[in-house]
Each structure stands twice: as C-alpha cells, then as structure tokens.
Amino acid sequence: MNKNLRFGAASIAFSQPLYIESAASIVSQKEANGPLGDLFDLVCEDPMFGCDTWESAESTLQKETATQAIGKAGLSSEDIHLMFAGDLLAQTSATCFGSAGLGIPFYGLYGACSTIGEALSLGSLALTAGFGTRVLCATSSHFASAEKEFRFPLGYGNQRPFSATWTVTGSGACILSTSPPGEKAPLRSGKGCAAITGLTAGRVMDYGLRDSMNMGGCMAPAACDTIARSFSDFGRTPSDYDAVFTGDLGIIGQKILLDLLEEQNIRLSPIHKDCGILIYDDPSQDTHAGGSGCGCSAVVLASYILPKIVSGEWKRILFVPTGALLSKVSFNEGDSIPGIAHGVVIEHMEV
Known part of the structure; x- marks a missing residue:
C-alpha cells in the first residue's frame, strides 16, 4: 500500500525519503572563474570539449558528467535502472546523443532551465513507485549552442540588454537511490x-x-x-x-x-x-x-x-x-x- 501523502493539488510528501547517493558537475572556464569555481568536479578549458560542433560539445559534456556521477559512487551503468535527462536544444538532441553510449533506459525531458527539477521529481516518483532502486538525473546547457538555437550567431556580436542572462556552459548529474548511501559514498x-x-x-x-x-x-x-x-x-x-x-x-x-x-x-x-x-x-x-x-x-x-x-x-x-x-x-x-x-x-x- 502506498503511504505517500498528497497535499493540495500537486505536492507530495514521501513516506520514505529518496537518497541522493552521488552528484557531479562539470563546467567551462567562465563558470570556474566565478565564486563557486573551486567546487566543481571538473573544469574544461576548451569550450568545444574536443568536438567539431557546439552541439557535440554539449553532448560530450553531459555524458562525461553522468559518467563522473556513476563512477564517484563506485557504480556501473548496469546499476542504474532509469535515466531522466534533458537540455535546451531542439528535440533534446544534446541529451539524446550524450546518453547513447551509456546503455541506460532513457526518458528525455524538456522543462527548459527547470529540467533538473523535473528530472529529480520524476526520478523520485519512479523510485517510490517501485520501478527500480537507482535513477540518474542529468541536465546540460552550453552558451554557444543556446545562442545559436535561440538568439544570434556568435559572430554577429549583438548587444545584450542588462536584463539578459548568460547561459551556463555546464552539466550536473545526480544519482537517486531508495537506500541510504554507504559510508564511503561521495555524498555522505x-x-x-x-x-x-x-x-x-x-x-x-x-x-x-x-x-x-x-x-x-x-x-x-x-x-x-x-x-x-x-x-x-x-x-x-x-x-x-x-x-x-x-x-x-x-x-x-x-x-x-x-x-x-x-x-x-x-x-x-x-x-x-x-x-x-x-x-x-x-x-x-x-x-x-x-x-x-x-x-x-x-x-x-x-x-x-x-x-x-x-x-x-x-x-x-x-x-x-x-x-x-x-x-x-x-x-x-x-x-x-x-x-x-x-x-x-x-x-x-x-x-
């Protein structure tokens, strides 16, 4: 019997918590130059991440972050039952290509910049419903691929108003589990x-x-x-x-x-x-x-x-x-x- 409590139209309190076993973050040099620069797992000085296109760079970024989160927990892809992930690009292409080599059953998400919240929510719901014991939640964005998709080519050199924000080149991933992390887990x-x-x-x-x-x-x-x-x-x-x-x-x-x-x-x-x-x-x-x-x-x-x-x-x-x-x-x-x-x-x- 499901003992989770529902409050209001769309809030849920879990009778058993969903534990965050591992997390990883990778950014480019601009983010590393910011106030949180010493906290990220990996900083890549090459914004192309060794690739020929911005979109491929973002795919590589997200795949590497997911791999880091899995590896930090001492797990393999076979230990992950579901993956919820997404990005900003059309048809979530960065995530689709990035997840292709991981071999994890995959659900692609689009919630724009809220996607990590959507991934954590759906991952928690899947686990508490009994559809696995671990899920991977991941997102990514890239300044250049987002500018190309939504605004102007970088070579155009357009003026940005002060209300504009700067798209982060970075990826974050979390592994959720139904069991508490072990004593040697990275997030314990x-x-x-x-x-x-x-x-x-x-x-x-x-x-x-x-x-x-x-x-x-x-x-x-x-x-x-x-x-x-x-x-x-x-x-x-x-x-x-x-x-x-x-x-x-x-x-x-x-x-x-x-x-x-x-x-x-x-x-x-x-x-x-x-x-x-x-x-x-x-x-x-x-x-x-x-x-x-x-x-x-x-x-x-x-x-x-x-x-x-x-x-x-x-x-x-x-x-x-x-x-x-x-x-x-x-x-x-x-x-x-x-x-x-x-x-x-x-x-x-x-x-």
Whole structure:
C-alpha cells in the first residue's frame, strides 16, 4: 500500500525519503572563474570539449558528467535502472546523443532551465513507485549552442540588454537511490546524507511577456506560484527552511519574485538564493543579470547545495529550478513566453 501523502493539488510528501547517493558537475572556464569555481568536479578549458560542433560539445559534456556521477559512487551503468535527462536544444538532441553510449533506459525531458527539477521529481516518483532502486538525473546547457538555437550567431556580436542572462556552459548529474548511501559514498559525511522528502509540481504560468532577453521576468510568476503553493500545501513558512533556491531568475527576476511573494504576505528575502546570481561574479564577468540554462541550477546543486546539506549546515532547503518555455518557432511567431518551476524539498538525514 502506498503511504505517500498528497497535499493540495500537486505536492507530495514521501513516506520514505529518496537518497541522493552521488552528484557531479562539470563546467567551462567562465563558470570556474566565478565564486563557486573551486567546487566543481571538473573544469574544461576548451569550450568545444574536443568536438567539431557546439552541439557535440554539449553532448560530450553531459555524458562525461553522468559518467563522473556513476563512477564517484563506485557504480556501473548496469546499476542504474532509469535515466531522466534533458537540455535546451531542439528535440533534446544534446541529451539524446550524450546518453547513447551509456546503455541506460532513457526518458528525455524538456522543462527548459527547470529540467533538473523535473528530472529529480520524476526520478523520485519512479523510485517510490517501485520501478527500480537507482535513477540518474542529468541536465546540460552550453552558451554557444543556446545562442545559436535561440538568439544570434556568435559572430554577429549583438548587444545584450542588462536584463539578459548568460547561459551556463555546464552539466550536473545526480544519482537517486531508495537506500541510504554507504559510508564511503561521495555524498555522505559521518551519518549524514541528503534526501528528497517532498515535491511540488509546477504549473505553466503565462503573464503574456514576450521579451526573450528578460527570462527572469518571464519565469518569476511561476516561481512565485510554486513556492507559495508548496508553503501552503505542506503547512510551512520560510522559517521552516534554511534556504529557498530558485534556478536562474537573475537579479531582475529575483526582485520580481520577492515583490510577488510580498503581495501574498510571504517574506522570502532573508533566505532566498538564486543559482543564476551565485554562479557568476557580476559585473566583473559581464553576465548582466546573472546565469541561466539547464546547467545553471544543476551544477550549483551538485557542487554547492548538496555538500552543505550532507554536512548538516542546512537541515532543509526548497530547490525550485525555473524554466522559460519558449522555442525559436513560438518566439518568431510572436507568442508569449510561459514559465514553469518545480519544487523539490531536500533535507539532511542521519542514517
């Protein structure tokens, strides 16, 4: 009998936590030059990752990150029962080519920059339903492949407004397990580890915004909706969390989010952190509003957030990656840019 508890329309509390056994992050030199540079597993100075195209470079990046996460846990591909992964490119091509050599049963996802939240959510649901004991969740993005897909060729040299964010060249991967990590597992400190204990599924929110150079503004309403519903569904307030992380709202999106939450009498500013603001040192790195991309929140989670949860410095956080659901077709046809945000509750566990 399934004893998981459902709260509200789309929040779930797991009767048994889903443990994060391993995580890996790989970035390029620009991300390594930022405030979190010493925390990433691997820095590749060559943005082409030894490949001939930007798209192949991103595929190689994601495959290597997944391989790192598996290897750090002392596992092989055969130990992983399912893989949930995605990227920003059309038909999730970077992930499709990147996962081809891993030999893991694969579900390709597209949640724009919220994809790691979607992957962790679906992976947790699959495990708690009994469809395996380990899943791999991974995402990636690449500055050059994203610019080529959604904006302008790099050689065009277009001016970027201050509301624009910089797509992170990076990939993050996590392995979820139904069992606590062993004593020698990479994400364990003494008896402490990190586990997913609840989810709040995002709703598509469309405020009619059409500015693809202000994705933080497009995504902020979705982040507000998910955070407010998660608090309401679980009967919690900001004081019940050590931190609430959004994915990549950036400086402008963060201000909009905090203003929207204030209208609902939720004062989040003391504990709110944004992965897009954390990853770059602006203005010295000239990223304007901050970082974005599927890889943004994924690499911050793997390198910065999870170790603090494992150590017990943070007991409970709400991780809310955000995505702007535009395509080059919808944008060129003048459509608005809907947003989505998925909430994942991650807690420190003693085992």
